[in-house]
Amino acid sequence: MVSAEKLYTLASPAAVAAELRQAGFAAGDARHGVTAHRLVYRTVDTQGRPTTASGLLVLPLNGERRLAAVSFAHGTGSHKDDSPSMRRAAFVSAPVIAHAAAGAAAVGPDYLGMGKGPGLHPWMDIPSETTASLDMLRAARSFAPRTGRTLEREVQVTGFSQGASAALALGRALQSGADPYFRLGALAPISGAYDFGGTELPALLEGRVEAKSGVLYTAYALVAFNRLHPFYDDPAEVFRAPYDRTVEALFDGAHTGEQLMRGTPGTVDELLTPHGRALLARPAGGLAEALRGTDGVCKDWAPRVPTRLYMASGDEQAVTENTDRCQEWLRDEGARVPVVDLGAVDYAGSRHLGANLAGTTAVVRWFEQLRRS
Structure with a gap:
């Protein structure tokens, strides 16, 4: 202590x-x-x-x-x-x-x-x-x-x-x-x-999770997992503009939940690039490694x-x-x-x-x- x-x-x-x-x-x-x-x-x-x-x-x-x-x-x-x-x-x-x-x-x-x-x-x-x-x-x-x-x-x-x-x-x-x-x-x-990878992520992508909650969890997962198990080099690979320039900074520990709500779109499709969505649908590399931890x-x-x-x-x-x-x-x-x-x-x-x-x-x-x- x-x-x-x-x-x-x-x-x-x-x-x-x-x-x-x-x-x-x-x-x-x-x-x-x-x-x-x-x-x-x-x-x-x-x-x-x-x-x-x-x-x-x-x-x-x-x-x-x-x-x-x-x-x-x-x-x-x-x-x-x-x-x-x-x-x-x-x-x-x-x-x-x-x-x-x-x-x-x-x-x-x-x-x-x-x-x-x-x-x-x-x-x-x-x-x-x-x-x-x-x-x-x-x-x-x-x-x-x-x-x-x-x-x-x-x-x-x-x-x-x-x-x-x-x-x-x-x-x-x-x-x-x-x-x-x-x-x-x-x-x-x-x-x-x-079962974040096998159950929760498909539910996010299929719209079975409440839309705004799905956006926030998706963004948090991509940003946080990439910090420890890198699977993208540039946020623009997975996040659409203009969020590619702002999303990572929202998860710095200094932004409130209200700021996250205002700073993210209303749906996962508005947040993700086609590559980002495909990656979540078929996790590979660092993302798959991160999910093995959450799902164990x-x-x-x-x-x-x-x-x-x-x-x-x-x-x-x-x-x-x-x-x-x-x-x-x-x-x-x-x-x-x-x-x-x-x-x-x-x-x-x-x-x-x-x-x-x-x-x-x-x-x-x-x-x-x-x-x-």
Whole structure:
């Protein structure tokens, strides 16, 4: 751990409930007040070189000295501040608070290049999401004794959207013994794009993903993947004018989601050149290499702990076939993992975002039941 900063205290369940409601989340399971801290810690970058990252640690005000740990991995953001340790009463921080208010030590890694971390965010880069998440747990374990607490070995792992894949990868790492202390206790990803290359990209190109969301995910994928696994030399190869001159700069960590909305077209066809579209339809080279990483989180392993996959009917962003494929791959390895359909949940007109709200409530309750059993 490099540094720790106390951000705020929600001294009562009522204060927690108000915070959660402001973010759009249900507040009925808040049983404790909480304290929130930003941790900055050492980790490694995408090339294995030393760097730092940040994250949110929220502890319950429940008097318990030994606390179960919950790791929540957040969904996609473009600005560095779209991360748990940088926002209050927000979509990215509320799930961390909800788990802590139910009695756990809850951690929310910001990921590389987000929060207080230097550099660009390597979006959907599974290896660095895994190391950033695991090293955040280690930092939390190092910090907890300063508050008179210790973290138990078993970690319950969850995450939403981009974070659903990160959660599966962290769970796999914990189960394989990546840390000598922590071990996997339960796993509950929510609405992930687990088969990004085989399911999500075709859905984007076929118009089965909501149009503007499809544009943003397509642009982010091409820009972020090309940074780590180069497959184009000039943006004009894949992006139509005038976006070829502007899209890469939008994903610099300093532009807001609103700026991305204004700076991109309304459809994928307006964004992509014929070559760009053909590349996404038949990935090759560096793009295929990047997709092998994103699409491996459910393959060739089987969780040996209680596991559920949560999804929302009619998800307009992470199409539900992703969850079906993940369940099939886990079944192939001998894991019988149930899918929990959250129904036609809604947040601001989005079933995908609604899955974070409904899924968090469901996972908080399930994790608490497991801790009591």
